[in-house]
Amino acid sequence: xxxxxxxxxxxxxxxxxxxxxxxAVAAPVKLTSxxxxxxxxxxxxxxxPPWTLAGFNLGMRLxxxxxxxxxxxxxxxxxxxxxxxxxxxxxxxxxxFVYAGMSQLVAMEAWPERVTLGxxxxxxxLMITVNARMLLMSAALYPWLASSSPWRIYPTLHVxxxxxxxxxMRYRANGGSDAGxxxxxxxxxxxxxxAATCVGHVAGTMVADxxxxxxxxxxxxxxxxxxIPLWRGARPAVAWIVAGVVAVTVHQLVGGWWFIVAGxxxxxxVGGLLDDAD
Amino acid sequence: MTPIENxxxxxxxxxxAMAVATYAMRAGGFWMMQHVPPSARLRKMLNALPxxxxxxxxxxxxxxxxxxxxLAIGAAVAAMLLTRRDIIAVVAGMAIAIAARAAGW
Numbered sequence: 346x347x348x349x350x351x352x353x354x355x356x357x358x359x360x361x362x363x364x365x366x367x368x369a370v371a372a373p374v375k376l377t378s379x380x381x382x383x384x385x386x387x388x389x390x391x392x393x394p395p396w397t398l399a400g401f402n403l404g405m406r407l408x409x410x411x412x413x414x415x416x417x418x419x420x421x422x423x424x425x426x427x428x429x430x431x432x433x434x435x436x437x438x439x440x441x442f443v444y445a446g447m448s449q450l451v452a453m454e455a456w457p458e459r460v461t462l463g464x465x466x467x468x469x470x471l472m473i474t475v476n477a478r479m480l481l482m483s484a485a486l487y488p489w490l491a492s493s494s495p496w497r498i499y500p501t502l503h504v505x506x507x508x509x510x511x512x513x514m515r516y517r518a519n520g521g522s523d524a525g526x527x528x529x530x531x532x533x534x535x536x537x538x539x540a541a542t543c544v545g546h547v548a549g550t551m552v553a554d555x556x557x558x559x560x561x562x563x564x565x566x567x568x569x570x571x572x573i574p575l576w577r578g579a580r581p582a583v584a585w586i587v588a589g590v591v592a593v594t595v596h597q598l599v600g601g602w603w604f605i606v607a608g609x610x611x612x613x614x615v616g617g618l619l620d621d622a623d
Numbered sequence: 624m625t626p627i628e629n630x631x632x633x634x635x636x637x638x639x640a641m642a643v644a645t646y647a648m649r650a651g652g653f654w655m656m657q658h659v660p661p662s663a664r665l666r667k668m669l670n671a672l673p674x675x676x677x678x679x680x681x682x683x684x685x686x687x688x689x690x691x692x693x694l695a696i697g698a699a700v701a702a703m704l705l706t707r708r709d710i711i712a713v714v715a716g717m718a719i720a721i722a723a724r725a726a727g728w
Contacts, residue, residue: 410710442642460633469644484652559720566716592679608679616671
């Protein structure tokens with residue numbers, strides 16, 4: 346709250362889609378007028394955030410830049426499933442109910458000969474290690490969405506993905522409060538994902554080498570670009586630096602997938618310890 | 624193509640375990656926050672999360688991948704700084720990535 350004016354000055358217009366930024370600001374303003382208690386800014390912890398159709402549509406538009414990346418990655422995951430011998434329906438079920446691409450790739454690489462109870466437990470632990478960052482991501486949504494109906498939150502969380510979370514957090518950091526943005530961006534990406542994994546399963550080995558087309562770098566590229574609108578000056582960035590150092594260290598020393606959550610926790614703790622003076 | 628009805632029970636059971644574990648992560652953080660007393664420090668910790676998650680996810684990939692990732696991500700960040708349009712940043716980064724891979728880095 347303290348630095349809101351500065352934050353606004355830094356990003357005067359929420360530039361979600363190039364050149365059409367004002368729409369992004371206008372939509373929540375227009376719609377919140379319908380909802381008496383909706384506040385545009387910051388602390389609406391006691392107030393239920395609006396979930397509007399206009400917000401949903403805006404969320405879908407904000408997710409458009411990630412759509413090619415999501416599609417390319419989905420094609421690769423579907424093709425991997427076909428190569429590993431999963432049927433079309435099995436692939437579809439996995440992508441609808443698990444819906445966590447990177448961890449699915451890891452699980453398919455480590456797929457057991459026979460599915461025993463032990464193998465199921467091992468797969469569950471694998472999903473927890475690769476997806477533990479989602480614990481932190483959904484926790485970060487809490488101050489914004491705390492007073493929304495659980496019937497809205499918990500289904501929405503199933504389609505939460507890294508890019509839609511980043512899109513929503515960025516929108517929130519710039520003063521928006523419409524939860525429709527989170528749902529719209531998440532739903533669009535989930536639909537694109539499921540479609541792409543189905544096509545990838547059918548197309549099979551056509552998309553055998555994602556590295557060649559840089560597909561493995563698409564998500565890192567998008568995430569890194571998202572750091573720019575999240576920038577709040579050098580002091581808060583200390584937390585990011587710590588996150589990076591810890592993540593690289595854990596990645597080198599431990600391997601596996603704990604590096605994301607280890608780095609994120611370290612950065613978050615440092616962020617909590619930094620004093621506000623600036 | 625594999626027949627549509629072909630879905631092995633064991634495989635589906637494994638998917639169920641994977642789905643439950645993943646949803647527990649997705650919903651668990653939000654659920655746990657209901658049981659944590661709010662504080663200024665907690666708020667600051669949560670505010671630091673988006674940037675921290677991004678850096679923690681991206682930096683080890685950059686270190687592992689080397690020149691290609693540095694160039695591609697550098698191009699994306701530069702494009703974002705200049706234009707503030709994420710689509711341009713993604714296109715710029717991807718163009719550099721494909722070019723660098725084609726060049727054999």
